[in-house]
Amino acid sequence: MDTRLDYVWLDGYQPTTNIRTKAQIVPSEDFSADVEDVPVWGFDGSSTQQAEGHDSDCVLQPVRIYDHPLHDHAHIVLCEVMHEDGTPHPSNTRALLPDDADEFWFGFEQEYVLMTTDDRPIGFPKGGFPEPQGPYYCAVGAHNIAGRDVVEDHWRVCREAGLGVTGINAEVMLGQWEYQCFGKGPKRACDDLVVSRFLMSLIAERSDMVFNLDPHPIQGDWNGSGMHTNFSFDHLRDVGGRAYIEALCGGFGRFHDDHLAVYGAGNERRLTGAHETASIDRFSYGASDRGASIRIPIHTRSNGWKGYLEDRRPAADGDPYLITARIIETVRAVHEEALQASG
Ligand code: ADP
Ligand code: MN
Ligand code: MN
Ligand code: MN
Numbered sequence: 001m002d003t004r005l006d007y008v009w010l011d012g013y014q015p016t017t018n019i020r021t022k023a024q025i026v027p028s029e030d031f032s033a034d035v036e037d038v039p040v041w042g043f044d045g046s047s048t049q050q051a052e053g054h055d056s057d058c059v060l061q062p063v064r065i066y067d068h069p070l071h072d073h074a075h076i077v078l079c080e081v082m083h084e085d086g087t088p089h090p091s092n093t094r095a096l097l098p099d100d101a102d103e104f105w106f107g108f109e110q111e112y113v114l115m116t117t118d119d120r121p122i123g124f125p126k127g128g129f130p131e132p133q134g135p136y137y138c139a140v141g142a143h144n145i146a147g148r149d150v151v152e153d154h155w156r157v158c159r160e161a162g163l164g165v166t167g168i169n170a171e172v173m174l175g176q177w178e179y180q181c182f183g184k185g186p187k188r189a190c191d192d193l194v195v196s197r198f199l200m201s202l203i204a205e206r207s208d209m210v211f212n213l214d215p216h217p218i219q220g221d222w223n224g225s226g227m228h229t230n231f232s233f234d235h236l237r238d239v240g241g242r243a244y245i246e247a248l249c250g251g252f253g254r255f256h257d258d259h260l261a262v263y264g265a266g267n268e269r270r271l272t273g274a275h276e277t278a279s280i281d282r283f284s285y286g287a288s289d290r291g292a293s294i295r296i297p298i299h300t301r302s303n304g305w306k307g308y309l310e311d312r313r314p315a316a317d318g319d320p321y322l323i324t325a326r327i328i329e330t331v332r333a334v335h336e337e338a339l340q341a342s343g
Contacts (some may be wrong), residue, residue, distance in 0.1 A: 004074035005030045007041055007060050008198050010082050012049035012091040013266035014060070016317050017150030017200050020048055029074065038062040038077050050081060050091055051159025059084060063094070064191045070202060071162035076161065092188065093321035102185035103329050107230035107308070108193050111178045111316050112170055113212040114147040114204060121218065122146040122209060124169035130174045133222065137172045146175045147209070152195075154180065154203045161199065162195050163192040168299040171184035172275070186328065190320035214227075224270035224277070225316035230297075231327050232308035240306035247341035249277065249285035249294050249309070256283040256293070259330070262322035265314025278312065 002025040010017040026039060045051025045058035060079040068074035081089040082232040088095035123146025124130055135144045151168055158165035164182045171178050181196050183189030200211045216224030236245070252259070260267065260280065273279035278293045283295040287301055293313050300307035314323050 001028050003024065003028045004068065004071055005038065005077050006068060006071075006074065006078050006111065007062070007077045007080045008195065009043075010091065010093070010194070010319075012045070012051075012081075012216045013311070014178055017091065017319065019194065021199065022197065033065060033075065035062050035065045038065060038075075041079075041113065045081075045089075049197065050089055058085060058089060059086075066161045066163070066337075067207055069157035069199070070094075076198070077102055077193055078195060082161060093319050093325075096325050097190070098325070098328060103234045104186055104324070104328055105182070105184045105232050105308070106186060106189035106320075106324055106327075107166075107180055107182040108189070109178055109180050109226070109228040109230070109318060110193065110196070111176065111225035111227065112200070113149060113173065113176045113214070114185070114215055114226060115175070115212045115217075117208055117212040118209060119210070119212075119217075121173065121212075125175040129220075133172050133174075136176070138169050138173045144174070145170060147177065150204055150207055151177050151179075154200045156197055157203065160194050161195065163196050163199075164189070165192070165196055171225075173218065176223065186324040190324055191332070192295075192337055193320045200201060200205050205291045213315075213317040214264045215264055215317060225341070226265070226270065226277070227314045227316050227318050227320075229314050229320075229323055229327065230308050231311065231324075231331075233331060235339075236308065237306060240304070242305045243341050243342035244301070244338050245296060245305055245309070246285075247336055247338035248331070249296070251292060251338060252285070252299075252311075253283040254304055255326075255330045255333070259311075259313060259326055260328050262319065263313050264318035266311070269314040270315055286293070 006023045008021045011020050041060040046053040050058050059082040062076045062077045066076040069074050081092045167180045181193045183192050184305035199244045204211045271277045271280035276290045284292045286292040289295045295310040
C-alpha cells in the first residue's frame, strides 16, 4: 500500500497569501512518517507569484507532518518555500520566527464567514438580508443558525489530524463562525492554524461553500471577522502582577503601527470602533474591555493577575507567523521596563 502526501504551502500573493496544495504518493515500505523522511518537492513558482517564468522552480521543504483526516494511508505535509540554494523565499514568513521562543503560547480565535460561491453568507436570503444581528451569536435552532454541519465536520477532522482546535461558536452575523486554535510555541500554534484553514477550505468545498476570511465582508450593521490572538509567556503565566501587565500593555502602545502593519489586509474596514472593535487610530487596553485593542481577560485578573492577554486587533485574514513574530518582538522590547515599573 502506498502512502499519500498532501503538500501544503503559502503562496506569494500580496497583501494576502493563499494556501496551495498538491499531492503525490510514496512507497509505504520506506516511509517512516517522520518529517525528516518526507521527500523535498518543488513547484512552479511563476504560477504562485513566487518566481519569474524563466527561472520558476521553488523548493518545498517539509517542516511538519500531520495525519490526513480525509484520506486513508495519507498525511498532510506543511512546507516552507525555499530557493534552490536552501535560503528562505521572501514569501516564507515562517522563517522569520525565532527558534528560541517556545515559552510563548498562542490561542487564535479564527472568525470567518461561510459563503455561497457567489459570495453570499450562508443563511442570507438571495438579494436581501436576514433579521438584524442579535439572536445569532452562540445560537441554536434553524431560524438563527446556518452552516453548522460544515463547522462540526471541520472541528472533527481537525481533532483527527491532531490540531489544537479547542472549541467552536456561532458568531454575531448569520453564517459567521469562530474556532479556537491553541499551541505552545509559535511554530506549533501557527502551523496548526494554517492546516486548520486548509482543512476548512476542503470541507467547505464539499458543500460548495467558501471559507471567507475578509475582515468585514458585509457592509452595514454586520460584524466583521477578526482573529483575536491570545498570548502568554513564562513571566506572564508564573508571576504577572497588575503593575507589570499594565506597563507591558502600555509598552505595546508604542508599537501600535508596527502591529497593524502585519495584522491583516483590509483591517481598517473592520477596526472602526463599532461592532466590538477598537478604532484603528488609537491604542487602548483594559480589563474585560471588548472595545479595547488589548483586553486583560477576567480569567487573568481573577487568577491574581497571572495568565494571558488578548490582542483583539488581528484580522481574520492575518498571517499568523507575522502576527506572533511581532508580539514576541514587542514583549521582548518592553519586558524589562515593565519589570522595573512593577518594582
Ligand atoms: P473570548 O471569545 O472570550 O475572547 P475564547 O474562549 O474564544 O475567548 O478564546 C480564548 C483563547 O485563549 C483560546 O484560544 C485559548 O486557547 C486561549 N488561551 C487560554 N489560555 C491561554 C494561555 N495561557 N496562553 C495563550 N492562550 C491562551
Ligand atoms: Mn472567542
Ligand atoms: Mn469571536
Ligand atoms: Mn476574543
